[in-house]
Amino acid sequence: MAVILQSRRRKIIFAAGAVLLLAILLGLNADQASEWFEQNDPVLRQALVTGILIGGVFALVAMGLTLIFGVLDIINFAHGALMTVGMYITFVLFDNYGIDPYISILITVPALFLIGVVVQRVIIRPASNAPPHNLLLLTLGLALLLQNAMLVIFSGTPRSIRLDYGRGETPIGPFIIDFPLHLFGTTITLNKLIAFIMAMVLAAGLYILLQKTDLGKAIRASAQDKEGAALVGVDIQRIGLITFGIGVACVGAAASLVLPFFFVDPVAGNTFNITAFVIVVLGGLGSIPGALLGAFIVGITQEMGVVFMPSSTKLLGVFIVFILVLLFRPQGLMGKKE
């Protein structure tokens, strides 16, 4: 106990020191700092809003990942590749049949659920007693397989879709709103707004499913204690199957939501995969609320990071936050201590 207290105190002292140092640095250059903030004010606001909007989609991807980890103890490296599959399904439906991406969610979600169930049954379950690194490699092998299958089918050319609405005056219910929306000096496009709202609705649905239904209770029970759940009559094999399916269905929805403002090529999902890892560790592996919180932190960090470090890629700031969290709170912001 004393050791824990000591290490916690050390962490607090360390964090306080860092904040103090930052304050002194800012104080020394108070004039320049305030000038810089004034100049970059619109950019910072935009970064904040974009970060929150994109964070909503990240949340959906990360919830799928964290759910799979919580119940099956698998870090699913094929998560991004499965998202790419969802994006191609959305693309084909739009390009060949003119189906709106927001409607094709009704197809991508069940399709990806089925793919997830098949993957779990054929690849994951036979190895469920193997050491954890084997499961990790299996999902890596699956990612290789999927990525290259898509390369064979669709070639490496990036593709995107262009919706014929969302610019100019758009009727939404009884209102007519001019898009892109200008709010508090920021610009919000319809695509990102819809993606955010629908992602949040789906995330809430998932949360209710887990909290209120019998299926959700069984899933949470097997995440907490497999043997205990089995003893009280939960069919943990079936729960594993369904959980993997739900986790993968989450990226199916995310895939349809991002395509209108993103692009798809055989490795398009990989950035989402990496981001989702960061989010899940940040929030605590296996924690659904943690994934939501982590997603917003990461979304804002990546957009803000570009403002503070203009020449770097979006991910650098995210990785810095990631490593800090791993070192100071490895169980994550909302994770349970082992």
Next chain:
Amino acid sequence: MSKLRELSSDYYWLLAVTAVFAVVSLFLDQFQISLAILILFWALLGAAWNILGGYAGQFSFGHAAYYGIGAYTSVVLLINFEVSPWVGMAAGAALAGLFALLIGYLSFRYGLKGAYFALATFAFAEMLRLIASELELINTSVGIHVPLIGGDSWLRLQFEDTPSNFFFAILILFVVVMLVSIWVARHKVGYYFQAIREDEDAAAALGVDPLGYKLAAIVISGALTALGGSFFVQHFGYVNPELVFGVAISIEILLRPIVGGIGTIWGPLIGAIVLTPLAEFTRDFVRNPPPFLEIIEGRAGVDVMIFGVILIAIIIFMPDGIVGAAVRLRERFLS
């Protein structure tokens, strides 16, 4: 007792393997030599990873960090100060060892284990890749070409006229890494590593310092991995951040020891002997498919798809690697 006797024979095995490789190489054509170079190259990297990932049981998913540091250190020293790649290699190993110490100290100090350690190492490697892509000193993401002097030079590790000399260069490096690896495995350090892997608390209770030995494992493993990185630059003649710091390298490095047999002396080499030609053959198969499969001819991606399927099958059917499967087969045969 029988295990001890088995272990002590590993040096003789290494001698035999080296002799076989050296003799056989004299009869190989250009393509086969380059395949042999790749086998030894991946076996070296796998053996280096195996010290940390196999013996000490700390699953690193970011060995690209050390590989890239090795690659860039030697090529930067070569270009700016005309330092021989052999010296650059040693410098790269030292630098990679230091960086490994930093990563190890930060991670192990705070008790990162299992999936968390894997993800942390992954993040460190990705950060190096992003930083390297911005760093002017190493020509950002454009990359660096090794200046060609024309002709052969052991000092400059360049063999334009007789590329097969690269084979002997990598053979030397392979032997160095295997000597360290065997020494670790049969010395008490290796037993401490394994004790920590099996049960850290029990090991600590018996007086083994987990932090110290885990740090030793990551430093040795990182430094040896850097040797492979330096060799890659000289052999390939070009380097950029994606090539040496990318996720693909971290995956390739750990693939062979796991398929061969994690935590065994010969697993990495066996994995390399099986997987490296397999990747080449699937590529060749797609280039010249049998008549009934002409549809796949020359299609990019099919070869990696086949490789992915075979990889999945190997992991499902041989969960403890080829060495583990062989041991089990022998036991069944004997009993």
